[in-house]
Amino acid sequence: MKINGINVIVQRKNIKNMYLRVIPPEGNVKISAPYFVSDDEIIEFVNSKMDWIMDKRLKIENNEYIPDLKYVNGEKHLLWGEEYTLQLIANNIKTAFVNENTLYLPVSKRSKIKNRQKTLEDFYRAELKKELDNIYDKCTSVVGRKAEDIKIRKMKNWGNCKKNKVITLNLNLARKPKICLEYVLIHELCHLIEFNHSKKFKMLMDKNCPNWREIKKILNE
Ligand SMILES: [Zn+2]
Structure with missing residues (x-):
């Protein structure tokens, strides 16, 4: 049923x-x-x-319990909605990067899963910051509000907005198509006008992000 x-x-x-x-x-x-x-x-x-x-x-x-990831060669990982094959490389390179369909992770062969995970998460965080730089001005001018600060964390929800105007975004948004980040940011910025998810809030979303319902579906796929 x-x-x-x-x-x-x-x-x-x-x-x-x-x-x-x-x-x-x-x-x-x-x-x-x-x-x-x-x-x-x-x-x-x-x-x-x-x-x-x-x-x-x-x-x-939200992949809070990501099952069985070992961060070994050949493992599949997502970036901006695209699937990449993990390839470990010498760790004298500072940060992870993608090329074609490969995500290169600079970690030593003897590194622990935890360190590998952190290296990938640092990469996700950097990617999110880069993309936020690209879209922030556009989103804030659409909504007509600015955040006091934007934080990126591993968290339960995709984003939240506190009364002190600090917006927190979920690190896992880097796994989703870029449009999802834009949608979540606009959603949280709209909370600077309407604090709940009332009818008014939804009207605000309809105005500022007309296809938010479709994007939300993609986000939660
Ligand atoms: Zn909300």
């Missing part, structure tokens, strides 16, 4: 209580339910756990 657009797979079992799991990578919900529980009760149960489900799905979406 489908609840709130989420695929829910129900498995009937000889058990007394219902159990619920969110399964990567799609974020489908799997429910183990006793035979005597009705579909309506299952729907009610899923709805009562919706906040928790959405939180789990967001974590899966």
